[in-house]
Amino acid sequence: MxxxxxxxxxxxxxxxxxxxxxxxxxxxxxxAEEAKLKARYPNLGNKPxxxxxxxxxxxxxxxxxxxxxYNMAKxxxxxxxxxxxxxxxxxxxxxxxxxxQDLPQRKPxxxxxxxxx
Amino acid sequence: xxxxxxxxxxxxQWCFSQVKGSIDDDVAxxxxxxxxxxxHSGELLATGDKGGRVVIFQQEPESKNQPxxxxxxxxxxxxxxxxxxxxxxxxxxxxEKINKIRWLPQKNAAQFLLSTNDKTIKLWKISERDKRPxxxxxxxxxxxxxxxxxxxTLRVPVFRPMDLMVEASPRRVFANAHTYxxxxxxVNSDCETYLSADDLRINLWHLEITDRSFxxxxxxxxxxxxxxxxxxxxxxxxxxxxxFVYSSSKGTIRMCDMRASALCDxxxxxxxxxxxxxxRSFFSEIISSISDVKFSHxxxxxxxxxxxxxxxxxxxxxxxxxxxxxxHEYLRSKLCSLYENDCIFDKFECCWNGNDSVVMTGSYNxxxxxxxxxxxxxxxxxxxxxxxxxxxxLKPRKVSTGGKRKKDEISVDSLDFNKKILHTAWHPLDxxxxxxxxxxxxxxxxxxx
Numbered sequence: 303m304x305x306x307x308x309x310x311x312x313x314x315x316x317x318x319x320x321x322x323x324x325x326x327x328x329x330x331x332x333x334a335e336e337a338k339l340k341a342r343y344p345n346l347g348n349k350p351x352x353x354x355x356x357x358x359x360x361x362x363x364x365x366x367x368x369x370x371x372y373n374m375a376k377x378x379x380x381x382x383x384x385x386x387x388x389x390x391x392x393x394x395x396x397x398x399x400x401x402x403q404d405l406p407q408r409k410p411x412x413x414x415x416x417x418x419x
Numbered sequence: 420x421x422x423x424x425x426x427x428x429x430x431x432q433w434c435f436s437q438v439k440g441s442i443d444d445d446v447a448x449x450x451x452x453x454x455x456x457x458x459h460s461g462e463l464l465a466t467g468d469k470g471g472r473v474v475i476f477q478q479e480p481e482s483k484n485q486p487x488x489x490x491x492x493x494x495x496x497x498x499x500x501x502x503x504x505x506x507x508x509x510x511x512x513x514x515e516k517i518n519k520i521r522w523l524p525q526k527n528a529a530q531f532l533l534s535t536n537d538k539t540i541k542l543w544k545i546s547e548r549d550k551r552p553x554x555x556x557x558x559x560x561x562x563x564x565x566x567x568x569x570x571x572t573l574r575v576p577v578f579r580p581m582d583l584m585v586e587a588s589p590r591r592v593f594a595n596a597h598t599y600x601x602x603x604x605x606v607n608s609d610c611e612t613y614l615s616a617d618d619l620r621i622n623l624w625h626l627e628i629t630d631r632s633f634x635x636x637x638x639x640x641x642x643x644x645x646x647x648x649x650x651x652x653x654x655x656x657x658x659x660x661x662x663f664v665y666s667s668s669k670g671t672i673r674m675c676d677m678r679a680s681a682l683c684d685x686x687x688x689x690x691x692x693x694x695x696x697x698x699r700s701f702f703s704e705i706i707s708s709i710s711d712v713k714f715s716h717x718x719x720x721x722x723x724x725x726x727x728x729x730x731x732x733x734x735x736x737x738x739x740x741x742x743x744x745x746x747h748e749y750l751r752s753k754l755c756s757l758y759e760n761d762c763i764f765d766k767f768e769c770c771w772n773g774n775d776s777v778v779m780t781g782s783y784n785x786x787x788x789x790x791x792x793x794x795x796x797x798x799x800x801x802x803x804x805x806x807x808x809x810x811x812x813l814k815p816r817k818v819s820t821g822g823k824r825k826k827d828e829i830s831v832d833s834l835d836f837n838k839k840i841l842h843t844a845w846h847p848l849d850x851x852x853x854x855x856x857x858x859x860x861x862x863x864x865x866x867x868x
Contacts, residue, residue: 331752336700338755346701355705356646356668360599360618363511363537372505372512415472416441416450417860418497 431850432866433813435806437491439476440859442804452855454842458522458530461846464492464853465532466860467517471501473534473587475545489851489864496545498587501536513538519604521613523626531590533613537600540615542591542626550578596622596632603653609660616653616665623677635683636665636675651766652712659718662687666723670707672732690721690732692739702754702763710766715775716847722778724769727751729780729790744790744797747782749820749831762836770845781840784829785856786816802840802854802861812866 329337340346366372440450449470456465464476477495504513515536523531529546554576559565599617606613614635615622621636636653640646648669656662661677673686694703706726714721720741723730727748730740746767750757757763762783769780781787782799790797799816806813819828842855850865 330698330700332698332700332702332754335752335754336702339701339758342755342759356649357643359649359668360646361511362600363514366505366510366512368510369505369507372510376503413449413470415468415470415474415497416443416858417439417452417466417468417474418494419441 433800433850433852433863434810434866435808435813435861436489436810436851436864437862438804438807438859439474439492439862446858450858452842452858452860453516453518454520455844455853455855455860456520456522456532457844457846457853458532459524459847461848461851463495463522463530464844464862465520465522466855467500467520467534469514469516471499471503471515471517471536473498473500473517473520473532473543489849489867492862496585496587498543500534500541500543500589501539504538506538518601521604521606523606524610526610533604533606535601535604535615538594538597540593540601540604540624541589542593543587544590545585545587548584548586549580549582551581552576553579591626591629593624593629593632596624602651605653605655605663607655607660608658612660614653614655614663616650618649621650621653621663621665621683633681635677635681637682637684651709654712654714654721657714657716657718664712664714664721666709666712668708669704670709670725672709672712672721672723674734688734688737690737690740692730702758705758705763706754711768713769713771715771716773717775720775722769722771724767724780726763726765726767729769729778731778731792742792744778744788746780746788747818749818753831757836760836762839765839766841767839768842770843772845772850773848779843779845779852781843781854783836783839784834785838785840786818787840787843787854800863802856802859802863807861810866813863 366375440452447470449468449472451469452466453469454465454467457463458465462478464478466474466476468474474497475495476492478492479490481490500517501515503515505511506513513536517534517536519533519535521533523533523542525531529544532543532545534541534543553560554574556570556573556576557565557567593615597615597617597620599619601615601617603616604613611627612623612625615624615632616636619637619639620634622632623635624632636650638648638650648667648671651666651668653663653665656664662674663677664672664674666672670691672690674688674690675683676687677683679685679687694707709723709725711724712721719734721732721734723732723740724746727750728746729744731742731744733741754763767781769778771778776793777789777791779787779789785802786799787802788797788799799818800813801816817825817828818834819825819830824830838856840854840856844853846852852863854861854863
C-alpha cells in the first residue's frame with residue numbers, strides 16, 4: 303500500500319463527509335476501524351502494509367547484545383522454570399578447584415512435554 | 420468402520436473423544452502447541468510445540484467388543500527435536516519452536532517425519548523394537564563380559580520378545596540453507612524430494628542429501644527498501660511432482676512448474692481475487708495475507724486461509740476463488756483493537772476432510788469452524804474442558820452480532836482472544852479431528868450409533 307494511495311483516500315473521505323453527512327452510515331466497518339486507529343496513532347506510517355511491517359516480520363526474534371547476554375538470559379529462565387528439580391550434591395564453589403569427579407551429573411536440560419504425561 | 424467415511428457433514432454429529440495436556444491454566448511457553456499432523460494412514464498423530472518437542476500418538480486398534488468406539492490415541496513416542504540455538508553473527512536467538520511436521524509416506528516398518536524450526540529441518544526415523552538377542556556366549560545378560568574359563572559349551576543366540584520400545588533417531592539434518600524464517604515444508608509426491616520455504620526463498624532438497632539444496636524461488640529484491648511482500652506458505656501438488664504453489668502476504672498464490680526452468684521466479688499461474696479499490700483500508704493488505712494454503716486430496720482445488728475467510732480455488736481458474744467462506748466476519752468491526760493487540764497477525768491454518776467435501780479452520784474463544792461445501796452448511800464448535808465428557812456431543816455455538824443476544828449465544832466483546840485455535844488436522848480417511856488449543860490437544864470424532 304503506497305503512501306500516495308493513503309493520502310488520496312483521506313481526501314476522499316473528507317470530501318464525502320462535507321458533502322453528504324448522511325453517507326456516514328455507509329462507511330464500511332473496516333474504514334471506520336481505520337479511522338479509529340488513525341485517531342489513536344496519528345503518526346502511524348504512511349506505508350502501513352509496506353516495508354516497516356514486513357521488515358519487522360523478517361527480523362522476528364529477540365536480539366541480544368552478544369552470546370554472553372543470551373546465555374545469562376537463558377540461565378535466568380531455567381532457574382524459574384525448574385522449581386521441582388531435586389537438589390543433588392551440594393554445589394562446589396569457591397573453596398577449591400573442582401575435579402571431574404566432584405562435578406554433579408548433568409541434568410537433562412529440558413522437561414518432557416505435558417501432552418505425553 | 421466404512422472406508423471413505425466423511426461424506427457431507429450435515430448429518431455428522433461430533434463428540435468428544437480425548438484431550439491431551441495439562442488442565443493447568445498457567446501455561447508454560449514451551450507447552451504451546453505449534454503444529455499438528457496426521458500421518459498418511461491416520462494411525463499416527465504428531466504434535467510439535469514451542470519447546471522443540473515432538474509427541475506422537477498412535478491409534479489403538481479397534482476392539483471387536485466395542486465397534487462403535489474408534490481406537491483411542493495414546494502416546495507412542497516423544498522426543499526433543501530441536502534445541503534453542505544462538506546465531507552469533509546476528510546476535511539473535513533461533514527458537515526451537517517446531518513450525519511444521521510433515522510425515523513421509525510409509526515405505527517400510529519404520530516411520531519418517533520431517534520437523535522444522537525457523538532454520539533447520541530434520542528427518543526423524545521412528546522405529547519399533549520388540550525383540551532382543553539373548554544367549555550370547557561371551558557376555559552375560561547385563562552386558563558384562565564372562566570369564567572365558569567358565570565357557571564350556573557354545574550356544575546360538577536367539578531373538579526373544581521384549582517390551583515394545585519405540586526409538587526416534589535423527590537421520591538427516593538439513594541446515595544452513597535459510598537466511599529467513601522457515602514457514603513451510605512439503606514432501607513431493609515423488610517421495611524423494613521436498614521443499615522448504617522461508618519469507619523470501621524456497622529451496623528444493625533431496626531427502627538423502629543434506630549438504631546441498633536448490634533454490635527454486637527467490638523474491639528478495641535487490642534493494643530491501645523495495646520489499647512489498649513475503650512468502651507465507653508453500654506446498655507441493657499431491658500428485659503432480661513438478662507443481663507447487665506458494666502464497667504471499669499480499670493475498671496472492673503463485674503456482675510454479677519446475678519443468679519450465681530451474682529458478683521458478685516466473686509463475687505459471689497467479690491466483691488473485693480482484694479487490695474493490697473503494698473498499699481499501701489500512702487493514703486490507705494485512706487481513707488479505709494468506710496464512711495457510713492446502714491442496715485438496717484430489718489435486719483439483721486448493722484452499723487458502725486469510726484473516727477473516729477461507730477460499731477455495733479451482734486450479735483452472737486464476738481470476739477468483741470458486742467458494743468463499745466467512746470464518747468470523749464479525750471481527751471486521753474490531754480490526755482496530757485486533758491490530759493493537761497483534762491478533763490481526765495470527766496465522767490460522769486450515770484443512771480438508773478425507774474426501775474434500777468439508778473444510779475446517781480455527782477461530783478465537785477456542786471455537787473452530789467447519790464448512791460443508793456440498794450442503795452449503797457451516798457449524799461452529801468449541802474445544803473446552805466443559806464439553807469433555809466422553810462421547811458427549813458437541814453443541815453448535817453461535818456468536819451474536821446484532822444488538823440482541825439470544826440465550827446460549829456469546830457476544831463478540833466476550834470472546835477470549837487469547838484462546839486461539841490456530842492448528843487443526845483431519846484424519847485422512849475417517850471423521851476424526853485433532854484440534855489444538857494453546858496447550859491442549861482435543862480429539863473429536865463422529866458420533867456413531
